[in-house]
Each structure stands twice: as C-alpha cells, then as structure tokens.
Amino acid sequence: MLLLIGITLISFLLTQAVPGDPALANLGQHPTPESIRAFHEKYGLDDPLPVQYVNYLGNLVQGDLGVSQQTHQPVTDDLSKLVPATAELAVFAIVFSTIFGVGFGVLAALKRDRAVDHGLRVFTLAGISVPMFWLGLLGLYLFFFKWGLLPGGGRLDPTTTPPTDVTGFNTVDALLDGNLNTFWDAFKHLILPGGVLVLYSVSLISRYTRSAVLEVLHADYVRAARAKGLSEFTVVTRYILRAALPSIVTVMGLVFANVLAGAVLVENIFNWPGIGQYAYKSAVSLDLPAIMGVSIFIALVYVIVNLIVDLLYAVIDPRVRLS
Amino acid sequence: MSAVDAALPPSRLRRFKRSRSRSAARSWWRQPTMLIGLTIAAIWIVVAIFAPLLAPHDPLAQDFAITQAPSGAHPFGTDELGRDILSRVLVAARNSLPLAVLLVLCAGTLGTTLGVVAGYVGGWVDGLIMRLADLFSAFPAIVLAMVVTASLGPSTRNAVLALVTVTWPIYARVVRSLVLSIGQAEYVQAFRLHGASARRAMWKEVLPNVMGPIIVLATIYLADALLLLAGLSFLGLGTQPPTPEWGSMISVGTQYFQNWWMATFPGLAIFSAALAFNFIGDGLRDVFDPQSQIGSGARGGSESVEEDA
Numbered sequence: 001m002l003l004l005i006g007i008t009l010i011s012f013l014l015t016q017a018v019p020g021d022p023a024l025a026n027l028g029q030h031p032t033p034e035s036i037r038a039f040h041e042k043y044g045l046d047d048p049l050p051v052q053y054v055n056y057l058g059n060l061v062q063g064d065l066g067v068s069q070q071t072h073q074p075v076t077d078d079l080s081k082l083v084p085a086t087a088e089l090a091v092f093a094i095v096f097s098t099i100f101g102v103g104f105g106v107l108a109a110l111k112r113d114r115a116v117d118h119g120l121r122v123f124t125l126a127g128i129s130v131p132m133f134w135l136g137l138l139g140l141y142l143f144f145f146k147w148g149l150l151p152g153g154g155r156l157d158p159t160t161t162p163p164t165d166v167t168g169f170n171t172v173d174a175l176l177d178g179n180l181n182t183f184w185d186a187f188k189h190l191i192l193p194g195g196v197l198v199l200y201s202v203s204l205i206s207r208y209t210r211s212a213v214l215e216v217l218h219a220d221y222v223r224a225a226r227a228k229g230l231s232e233f234t235v236v237t238r239y240i241l242r243a244a245l246p247s248i249v250t251v252m253g254l255v256f257a258n259v260l261a262g263a264v265l266v267e268n269i270f271n272w273p274g275i276g277q278y279a280y281k282s283a284v285s286l287d288l289p290a291i292m293g294v295s296i297f298i299a300l301v302y303v304i305v306n307l308i309v310d311l312l313y314a315v316i317d318p319r320v321r322l323s
Numbered sequence: 324m325s326a327v328d329a330a331l332p333p334s335r336l337r338r339f340k341r342s343r344s345r346s347a348a349r350s351w352w353r354q355p356t357m358l359i360g361l362t363i364a365a366i367w368i369v370v371a372i373f374a375p376l377l378a379p380h381d382p383l384a385q386d387f388a389i390t391q392a393p394s395g396a397h398p399f400g401t402d403e404l405g406r407d408i409l410s411r412v413l414v415a416a417r418n419s420l421p422l423a424v425l426l427v428l429c430a431g432t433l434g435t436t437l438g439v440v441a442g443y444v445g446g447w448v449d450g451l452i453m454r455l456a457d458l459f460s461a462f463p464a465i466v467l468a469m470v471v472t473a474s475l476g477p478s479t480r481n482a483v484l485a486l487v488t489v490t491w492p493i494y495a496r497v498v499r500s501l502v503l504s505i506g507q508a509e510y511v512q513a514f515r516l517h518g519a520s521a522r523r524a525m526w527k528e529v530l531p532n533v534m535g536p537i538i539v540l541a542t543i544y545l546a547d548a549l550l551l552l553a554g555l556s557f558l559g560l561g562t563q564p565p566t567p568e569w570g571s572m573i574s575v576g577t578q579y580f581q582n583w584w585m586a587t588f589p590g591l592a593i594f595s596a597a598l599a600f601n602f603i604g605d606g607l608r609d610v611f612d613p614q615s616q617i618g619s620g621a622r623g624g625s626e627s628v629e630e631d632a
Contacts, residue, residue, distance in 0.1 A: 006458045011470065122356060125605060129597035131550055133557050134573050134590030141583050261463030265554055269577065280558060283469045291470055299461040 007299040008060065011292045012053050056292070065296070066289030070282060075293035078278060083297075084168025085155060086267070086274030090259045091169070092194040097201035097255065102248060104202065105209025106236060109217060120206065127203030132262050136196045136269040143192060151189050153271035160185045193270040197262050201255045205248065212247035213240055246317045253309040260298060354609070360602025367596050371416040380407035382414040382567050390582045400584035403575060408584065411567040412592050418562060419569055420596065422483060423548040427541050429487045430548075434494025435537060441495065442502030443525060453499070456492035464489040465554055472560040482561040486551050490544065497540060501533045543604035546597040553593050569593045 059066065065075035108120040144152040155170055156162055163173035163182050170186035216222060217240065225239045260276075267276035275294055282290030370377060380397075386405030393400045399408035441452040459467070464486065471485035472478075502525075505511060511528045519527065555561040556570030564571060569589040576586025 006454070007461055010458060121605070125356070125601045126594075126598055129546055129550075129594055129601045131553055131557075131570075131573070131590060131593045131597070133554060133570075134586065134593065137573065137577055137580075137586050138590070141580065141586075145581060257463055261465045264463070264465050264469065265557065268558070279466055279469065283472075284559070286474075295462060295466060295470055298463065298466055302461050302463075 011295045065293035068290040070287045082275045088169040093197035097198045101202045101205025104206035108210045109213035124203035133265040139192045193266045208251040212244035216243040356602045357606030360599040363599035371420045374414045378410035378413045380410040382410040399588040415567040426548040430490040434491035435498045438495040438498025442499040460492045477560045479562045482555045539608045546600035
C-alpha cells in the first residue's frame, strides 16, 4: 500500500518536473492566450501542487485516471482498449519462452560442458545482448520486405474483419468465432513482435533453469531415483524439475518485467496498438494524465506479479512459510 | 584491459587479483568466450580512442550521394544525408561506450554506497533505503527513464541521469545482502574479536569481498547499460542529432526501411559490444564465484545472493 502511494507520488512529481507547458505541446502551432488559459482551467494546472496531487489521488481511488490530453478520452478507457493487445503479446512471449527456455536449460545442464551446452551458452548470451529494436527491424526487413512471408505490423490485416470482442485477444476471439482465417492472420501478426520478445526471455529462463538443474542434478535423491530404475524422463520431470521449480518461478517475475519493458520498444517498431506504444506517445507529447496512468498501471501490474510469484513460491516450496 | 578493470583503483584490483587462486586464474584463459569477449572489447576500446584517425570520412560531412548501398568508397554505405555510415559507426563508439561506463560507474557507486549503508547501519535507515529501492524498481527501467527524459527534455545527460535513477537499486540490493552475510562470516567475527572496530572490519574484510560480485555485476550491466542507452536514443530520448549514436542511427534506419545498411551496421556495433561485455561478465563470474562453477548460469547472481540473506 505504501509502495502504491510512493509510486503515484513519484510519477506525479516526475510529470510536474516538466519544464515545458503541456498546453503548448498540445494546442498546435499558434495557441492564443485564451486557449492556453482555458486548457489550464480544464486540467486544473493552476492549482497548487499538493492540491493537484490530492485531487489526483481522490480520482484515482474512484478508478478515474483523468482525461488524456491527446486522445481526449479518459485514460482508463484508453488503457482498457490497449491492455489486451499488450497482454496478448506478453502471453505469447511468456508461453513460448517458458517452453523453450526450460527445455534448453535442462538440456544444457544434462549435457554440461559438452558442445550442446557451450552452444546454448553462446546462444543465450547472444539473446540477452541483441538490441530488441534492431532485431525487430531486421525481422521486418527480411520476413516482410524481402520475402513477404509475414505481415509488416499491426494486429490484423486491414482487410480482415476483427473478431467479436470477448477476451480482447484476437487469436482467442477468432477461435471462439470459429473463424480460422482470422485466427491465422492474427497469429501471423504475433510471430515477429512476439518472437523478438521470446528470444530475450528464452535466454533468461534457460540460464536460470540450467543453474537450478545443475544444483540438484547430483543430489542423493536424484541418484536414488535413477538407481530405482526410473526412466530418464521421469527422473528429469518428477525429481529434477520439481526441485528447480522455485528458481524457475522466480525468474518468471523477471521475465515478465522484461517483456513489459521490451513491449515499449517492440510495439513502436511493429505499430502494435498496446500500452507500450501509448506510453511512448504520451511521453513525447507530455500528455501528463496519460503518462501517469500508464506508469501507475505498469507499476501496479509489477507489484501484483511479484506478489503472485511470492505466493506461488510458498505453494511450490514447502520450506517457505507465509508470515 | 576491460572497462571494468579501468573502473577500479589499481591498488584494490591488485589485492583482489592476488587473492584469487592460481587454478582460477588459469581457467580464465581456458574459456574461449571470455577470450573472444576480451578481444572484441579491446577492439572497441581502440576504436573509441582512435576513431577520428580510423574513420575514412568526416562523420558529419554531408554529400549528394545519399542512401548509397555499401561499396568500395563507403563500405557500410551512406545515410539519408550522404554521410559515411562506417565513419559514423566508428565515431559513435566514442560516445556510446564512455556513456555506458559512466552510467555503470554512477549507478554502481550510488548503489554500492547505499547498499553498504543499509547493511551496515540497519534499522530504519535500512528500511528507508530498501523501500526506495523497491519503489524505483517497481517501474520497468525503460518506462521510468522515458518519463524522466520526457520531463527533463531529451539529451544525453538526462538519459544517463534517468538510467542511474532506475538502475542503482540492483547494486544496492546485492551489496546489502552481501554485507549482511559476510558480516556474519567467521573470519569477520574473528577479526572483530581481535579488537578491530566495526568500521575497520567493514573496510578491511567486508568491502574487499563484496567487490568481486560487484565487478561481475557491473560488467554484465555494462551490456545492459549499452542496450538501455541505445534504446532511449532509438526512441529519440537520448543523444540528439547530428552527434552520431548507434541507437539513433537505427531509429533513422527505420524511416529508410528498404536501405537495410542504414540500421544493420549500427545494430551490429551495439550487439557486438554488448555481447563482448556479457561474455566477459559470464567468464568473470566463474572466476570470482566458486559457487557458479556448478551453475555458471544465472544472470547477475542477485537471486542466489538474496536467498542467502
């Protein structure tokens, strides 16, 4: 709770440190003194700072984040439209990176110091070293411009009718509609931006999984399981991965954070209408309510994810007690 | 050698290296990735120092031969103003690399200091510092940095300032838990029993042992710093034109999408430099952290450290 108040205070103070007048940034080329005064009046910009903050908090508690000066829509409306797009991208990235990351990590640990391990080590180091925005651009150039295999940005082809809005995830909604063409189109749009995010997360997960697996690989109970004659598959999934699970859950929190941060860059390259692009657009146009809304929302998601990780931790690892 | 070596006072570094066993020193060189990383980093440092001599053209000189594909005269092609991209990539190293080092130094110093204070003083000071750390890490680095630079105005200085604000908690957390756990160690207790003051034990025993993990962390975050700075410049919130900068060159490249060379070469520069630092950091980890001989994997090591505390 204290953390949340701190977060709102920080984002509020930051946006107040703006030397530029948001009225000038939003009123076009030739603002008149009257229009500037009206703008200030409308957004309460002339009130003393503490009054503005308390007003903001009061509205926030009622779920009102103010009105964006750019889209002229309530920020909560903007966010609720954009969040599903980012969430779809994030879920895609997290699901695929978990599958491959855990797989690679286990493989590297089992084949420790062999060629596979060294290869994966170089691959994962490369994965965390490559600038995401550059990789995305390269992907666009090759797969869209050169070979025409994948679409060039956005969530759907302009000619495709959007599916009925149920979950906000285009792929899921298309399946609910039973429309395979739309599903395929939405999926193809996900591949490049999602893939860029996956590469980074795969590297993180795989490195953590490898070290977690190595820690238990030669434990007595694992040897005992092998001695019992259990199959390698059972030993790995039931014994080794079970023990490595807390570490993997911990890294998931980190991965989630990185996916959200990466979304800011990736959404801008792929013209993906999510909160990353919204955050960027509102930051460059000094749209204060929108910047505050987005940063508070993202921080809130962060806090919740970390809480979930902690709770999961207690469920998975019987040694951890919730106090 | 590497930027991190330069970042440490020589006396402490020597002491630090002497304290390592010989076998560890040998395993340094057995790792090909470490060697590759050191080589690439050395090349980039030479480039950064001698860029004006190495660049075939003036990086700011405009020419009518705009957006030309790579050729003999312009190995990396020319950009939208006819400037030679090879020269710009080389000269940008003078800008990007020192900035990344500066960022890591500032955030590292601030974070280490606060971490030591938190771990050493304890009590409400500890609580306050760590809650502040929680607060600043509740935002993704790039989002908070974006807000800070947007508020203060886009410039190189503000980008560094913004990234220091969001990255110091990483160091503070690790240092705090190290100070706490090393402070409990028997050899430190023995030192205290010999009559050393807490402050003296801190300087003589605790800090030197904290430096190892900090160096590893700093090397790995050098790569991160490079990527974050380039990301901010890519968004137009870092170094401003016409100064050549890798991130902003890629950003221009997105507008001239069909001319692949405009974004590809600056991107390769970022990638190779970041990869070099990650290779070195990964190798240093194995040397400094005997634990990681079993699991030379986890990035930064902050997790394992925090579990210990």
